[in-house]
Amino acid sequence: MSKITRSVLVDVELRLKNAGVPSPRFDAESLIAFSLGIERNRIGLIKDIEDDQYREIEKLVEKRVRRIPLQHILGEQGFRRLVLHVGPGVFIPRPETELLVESTVRYLKDKNQDRNIVVDLCSGSGAIALALASEVGNSDVYAVEKSPEAFQYLTKNLADNEESLSNANSKFIAINADIEEPIQDLENLKIQVDAIVSNPPYIPNKMIPREPEVKDHEPEMALFGGRDGLDLVRVVIKIAQDLLKPGGFIAIEHADVQGSNVEETGVPYLLLESKAFTKVEDRRDLNGLPRYTVGIKI
DSSP states (O other), X not given: OOEEHHHHHHHHHHXXXXXXXXXXXXXXXXXXXHHHTSOGGGGGGOXXXXXXXXXXXXXXXXXXXXXXXXXXXXXXXEETTEEEEOOTTSOOOOTXXXXXXXXXXXXXXXXTOSOEEEEEESOTXXXXXXXXXXXXXXXXXXXXXXXXXXXXXXXXXXXXXXXXXXXXXXXXXXXXXXXXXXXXXXGGGTTTEEEEEXXXXXXXXXXOOSSHHHHHHSOGGGTBOSSSSXXXXXXHHHHHHHXXXXXXEEEEEOOTTOOOSSSTTOHHHHHHHTTSEEEEEEEEOTTSOEEEEEEEEO
């Protein structure tokens, strides 16, 4: 016996809300749409849900009630113009990171060069690197990721976007390496790179994320950055000093408490302390919180 779609939606939303899911309406619509094989905005066109479809919805809802990330259930996450494969073992790209990409896109397009060289450190799913390679034409983009699990998603996302990269006349170099070790593929890029971008692990080791989706399902390697959370940030800054050409651009994402230019736990402070960057500026995310720092190589 079929069920009225509207009733199923209301029920799923309530269950997710009671489970503490932060966006119960959106998630309910997404799970139902995924089960029905339709776009989320077309749910209102479906009057009834058949029994076999409802059983599939129930399986997905049970997972979300256990606070398994929606993106892991659906197997994908939107990021700017991209739809990326994600799942256990790779960090889920956040909307806030799209702003870091936007700043980098503007910088590169304003330069209006014949060819750009960009390096994305701690690339994860490849979200930042793929967005830049596809949106800024004539670019050589190097994406460095240490985790073998995350690197599998990166290469899968690369394969899905080869056509758009070709259309943009961009070259994408995926590197499975640890940024704390010498990287042979980057050795020949010293003082040649136009932009270095990174969303590194930046949570202090002793801090436990509040959200179950993060605490229980995001890979620790992508979250924790040492005692003060800035171990990998310091590595990124050192690499940028070696690789960026004068006038080159750096953009580093950070926690909302790491935006100070006068405290040692601030990313702007670290860039200024290096004496290698000027025009250091901390920028805010969609919620008005400090989120990423940019600067220009001297």
